[in-house]
Amino acid sequence: MHFGFLQKSISQFFEHYIVLIIHYPWFFILIPILLTITLSTGLQYRQVAFLNDELGQYIPIKAQAQQELQQLDQLFHIDDFDPFYAIRRYDTKRMGYIIVRSIANDGNVLKPTILDAVLKLWNLIQEIRIEGGRNDSTLDYASICVKFPVSPEFDEIIANILTDKLSRLHEQCVSNPLITAFKMFLNGDLNPKNDTIDQAILKLVANSFASDLLINVCNLLGGITFDEKHRISGAKAIMLPYALRHSTLFQDNLAKKWELKLIDFLLQYPSNIIKISLWTSETIATESANNREKLIKNPSNPSVMNPFNPSVMNPSNPSVANPSILSATNPSTTMLLPCFLTLLLYTILCCCLSSWIYSRPWLAIGGVISVAAAVISGISLLLLLGQHITSIVYLMPFVIFSIGLDNIFISLSAWRSTSLITSFEIRMKKAFSNSSMSITVTSLTDLISFTVGCFAPFQSVRIFCMYAASAISFTYIYQLTFFSAILVLTSKREIAKRHCLTFRKIKSCEKKNYSGSHIFPDVSSCKGQRLCEAQQTIFHSNHLLANFFRTTYSNWLFKSWIRLIILMLFILYLAASIWGCMQMKLGLEPNELLSTNSYGHEALSVMEEYFSDYGSYLHVWMYNLSEFNSSNRQIWMILESEIALYEYTEYTGSSDSWLRAMMQYFRKNNIEITSNNFIYILKNIFLSQPQFARYKRDILFDSTGTLLEVSRILVQLRYVGVSNQSRAMRILRNIAKSSTIKTGVYADFFQFAEQYNAILPGTLSTIAIASFAVITVSLLLIPKTVTSFWITSSIITVNVGILGFMTFWNVRLNFISMITIIMSVGFCNDFASHLAFNFAKDERIDSFERMRIALYNVGVPIVQSASSTIIGVSFLASIDSYIFRSFLKTIILVITIGALHGLLILPILLTLFSNDEKTTYAISRKSKLNTRTLRKTSESTSISAISACL
Structure with missing residues (x-):
């Protein structure tokens, strides 16, 4: 069954469309620029639209x-x-805790010296003041806290060991009752009955334990030790909980201010007696914001703060700031700018040759600018429409740049494959129809993948895919307008023999003989006048890597024993991938939302170590x-x-x-x-x-x-x-x-645990729907049905490989890997579609020669696109974040496995199972006519192949 009519109709449309660009290139350049400038006004709403990275996004x-x-x-x-x-x-909103330990390893926190330091700390915390009260007054913890009644049983225990019982214990702000009791000891309000302070404290804790008040008091002690009579003799950690009112928006904003001030204060609190860990309801949001800022902020020198500055001891001082936040908002390095510049330089190098005429630096710059403008337009449009944005969206440009650069390399490869002896308009028609058709297939499949991802069961995945789909749409539009116009102007400059930088006409240049594939005839062997004329018009060498794919690589790949080895390795790859899928770990742990050196990560680790026996x-x-x-x-x-x-x-x-x-x-x-x-x-x-x-x-x-x-x-x-x-x-x-x-x-752990039950079925269903849509597009736009079948197979085997090898690389299946797997449906189809489309175009020659031409046309773009993607995402490796590194690992798996399928597996399968009567004849090693047949085939196609202009 063939669906070539649709492909031919679209190709004919592009042939007419490029003529319009040839006559009016500046119109197609200015319109995207004006559109980007207009839409970029939406960036001013990014702070308003930003959605804090709370757990709700990951469940x-x-x-x-x-x-x-x-x-x-x-x-x-x-x-x-x-x-x-x-x-x-x-x-649990606007609730948090501070865990205090002795600075000495495994020190007993129930010692009076430690409790005294804890009490001083708690007193300072209660004195933290924020602005925002009525009549411009400042508010402390007591003004915004949630109050709780002291347990009568606990009050009774106090009375049993103390001489007095004061009414002040009946109600107070959320805190640790042990600290309140110790404060009374030190103030002299309550005196122990015939006990030292140490004995009174231990008696208080022991009585609490014996009186079934473990849930009220001893849950606030961690690492409890017992004596020979199973009485509490000490503890290694003490928890100071807090709770703030937040029932109204006004109260919630006040609570947020206070929590941020608390973070600032505690991270700089100096003490040579105790060490502090803290967790607030703002921890995930602030830590995620830190990682986000590392991607987008301009480099600057962070402020250096002295932790022993006297102002640190004054929590109401507005100059107190969180050093980790400062280092994030003013990072010494930023990832997005170096990534952009590196990819720009790499693209320029890929587009340049030793010839000043045939090098294309401005085309490379225009292509990268086109992708950047598409990213800006895609984000800005959704911001103007009132959509939320999250930290994970800031990873999206790294993905879109890889797709956009892939389109640049494909377009350039198509232009290089046209014959120099034909007219400029005919060359542009042929190059543009071929490249745009291939780009249409890949862009449409990428768009479909991300559109399906917009219906994933996780909000973070939905938001990311929404922004990615928007950016891909603009990437395709700008590719067919802005970049195509730049390509037209660059091609006109080449034909006019002008310098690639100064645009001055070069009067003379050294003509280089063709030094391409050995299967092509030399000038001396040219028998056809047309072939010799084509050879005489070539003034530069062919791309060495392109010739390598057509000659050395193809000859090596088509050897029977090589194909057998590769197929056996492919079977082993599938077996290992399936085993890895069976061993896959699911879900995202809360501490993986935080940097390993962050205060929040430390707090969760301490909580797990000392307070896991009795949880919520x-x-x-x-x-x-x-x-x-x-x-x-x-x-x-x-x-x-x-x-x-x-x-x-x-x-x-x-x-x-x-x-x-x-x-x-x-x-x-x-x-x-x-x-x-x-x-x-x-x-x-x-x-x-x-x-x-x-x-x-x-x-x-x-x-x-x-x-x-x-x-x-x-x-x-x-x-x-x-x-x-x-x-x-x-x-x-x-x-x-x-x-x-x-x-x-x-x-409270139910919501986070839900992801374990939802991630696998959600991922599999998303892959299935996206794959079905991508297969449908491939059937409609790629002329051979058997080719679409192998594209379908490659999508399945690539995704199985990604899921399996994630296990070997210690990456769990969670919302971040779900995003990259959704991308893989489109990404692996990109490489496969480029190859399959070029392979299926001409059935007049045998499958092996068609594969040579296909590898010649798309082998270099696949290598360049894969390498540029890995170069781009490699900048994420320097950010201490599990999410970013998980994204990096899965992207590398997607690109590596997808590229290997496009360059190794698919060429073998397409030629091995092609319905081509010449295949057996072409690969027969016994027939001496093999070389002659190959030379005749090469002669018929060499006009376009040997004159590929790099």
């Missing part, structure tokens, strides 16, 4: 965890004015209880049996249940529970007790107030790390799903 859209969180919020909504019962809050809490709620048919069983017995299912599993510990607290309280006070009085005594007796006030957030009644509607419990999570989050989430959800009561579960 699946419409994930089940989002629905669970929404239901939990509807049932137990918490605002900033509710009592801050930390384990009952599911909203699982929210379990049973709802629609008023409609549940209990079959004559008491509702509290049914709830108790459900609670027990979630306790002491592989990833959970004990629970905090209102039901158990109530039953214990009723037994202690000899209160009998029946089905008739259960709701009454629950509402009017149990919940009215001050010590049980926190349980009001766990119970909902129906509209009549006589039936229990919703019940919630909190279950302690244990040993849940990044390696087992997906498994833990699946186990806990399965428990809820198998329950006889409608049950929902949610933990």
Whole structure:
């Protein structure tokens, strides 16, 4: 089946279109310039449109965890004015922590000297002030914090070891109660009963542990050690949590200012006693911004700050700044500018020869400017349309430059392959129709790949693909207008024999004999007058690499034993790739969003080391209880049996249940529970007790107030790390799903763990849809169906190879590798399509000679495009970011595997399975007519081949 009619129609259109450019080149130059200038006004909105890199960008859209969180919020909504019962809050926004350790390795933080340093630090943190209050007043932590009631049990423990009990402990800003108690020790407000300070502190902690207040106090201690009686004897880390009000936009902005000020202050806090790690809700955003700034900021000398400057000790001093932020916003190096200049220089070198006439530096500069203008226009247009932009989009220019430069090399190769003895207009028609058709196929497949990516299940992937698709569209438009006009002007200069830099006419030049392929006849062997005239018009040498692909490389590739070895290696490659796919690791860990030397990465590592035993809490709620048919069983017995299912599993510990607290309280006070009085005594007796006030957030009644509607419990999570989050989430959800009561579960790690379940099916479905669309385009625009089949096969084998070799290079399948795999569908088709299109154009000669011509035409562009892409993305290696380095690794895999398919695998498969009756005759090593046939074939095609103008 052939679809050549469409290809011929498009080629004829381009032949007429280039005539228009030949007559009006400056029009096609000015229009893209004016359009770029107009659209570039959208860049002023990039700061407004920038979307902070919060976790929401890296978790699946419409994930089940989002629905669970929404239901939990509807049932137990918490605002900033509710009592801050930390384990009952599911909203972690504007919350953070500071972890303090002794500067001595494994030092005990419960020593008075360490606690004194911690207390001084906390006092300074509370004094951090920001502007923005009413009447231009400044606000400190106490003015914007969320307050919480001190546990009555903890207050009782204080009373047991101290002489007094002060009312100041009843409510305070979120902090560590141990620090508050120690502050009272030092102030003399509370005196220990017959104990030293060391003994009193240890007694306080030990009593907390013994009184089941581990969840309230000892969760704030890490690396706890015990004595021979299993009593707490020390700890290696202490946590200072904080929480800020953020229910309104005004409050949220104040909280953001305070957190940024906190980061600035703590990163410069000097101490020879303690070392500090911190995590804020702004950590991911600020660290991601640092990496982004390294890509786009101009070089400048960073300010040098003295950490022991007295101003550092004053947290309200506006001059205090984060050194890591300073070094990011004023980097000594920037990646985008050197990348642009390097690619510009590389493109110029690729377009230049030893001849001043046939070198094309201005064409190279025009091509790079065309791609840069396309990137600017693509980004600006979406910004004008109000689209958001993220840090990951700043990687997009590195990708688009590779596509744009590929188009430049293809266009130049097509012009070089035209005959010098024909007229300028005929040469331009032939070159432009061939190159534009090939560029149309590749641009359309790239556009389709990224358009499909716009529907991926991750917001970050969608935004990146949206901007990439926009930039590719402008790249294609500017390629057919701005760059084509530059190509026309450059070609006219060549024909006029003018200097490539000064444009002055060169009166005389040295004519060089043709020194190309040995299969072409020398001048002395020219028998045809037309061939000899063509030879006499050549004043420069052919491109050595192009001749290498047509002669030496093709001869080597077409040897039977070489083809056998390559096919065997290809089978081994597929086997290794499939094995790698089976061993693939999924997901993105939170610390991989941060640089390895960042404060956030350190905080997560310290948190994992000292506070992993007791993590966050699982929210379990049973709802629609008023409609549940209990079959004559008491509702509290049914709830108790459900609670027990979630306790002491592989990833959970004990629970905090209102039901158990109530039953214990009723037994202690000899209160009998029946089905008739259960709701009454629950509402009017149990919940009215001050010590049980926190349980009001766990119970909902129906509209009549006589039936229990919703019940919630909190279950302690244990040993849940990044390696087992997906498994833990699946186990806990399965428990809820198998329950006889409608049950929902949610933990804060659910949202991030969702990516593990969504990334693989999302990637495979995206690849499948994009591949189907690309195959359809290939069938319509490439004239031979069998050629389209092998392009399809190469897409599959390239993607299998990328997925498999990601495992060997320690790259997990996550949203960033998903982006590059989406690109690979278009990228691997680029190399394959260029080769396949040139191979399928002329069926009048045998498949081996057609492959020689195809390699001659596109071998050099494939090498140049692949090398320019790797050169461009290599600049990302210097940025300390897992995301950027993962992007670099996967791009290198895409380009390397795609180029090897285009230069090795596909040429063998296309010639081996081509429906060409001459193939066997052409490759017969026994036939002495092989050389004669090849010479005759070469003579018929050498007019265009030997006069390829570089």
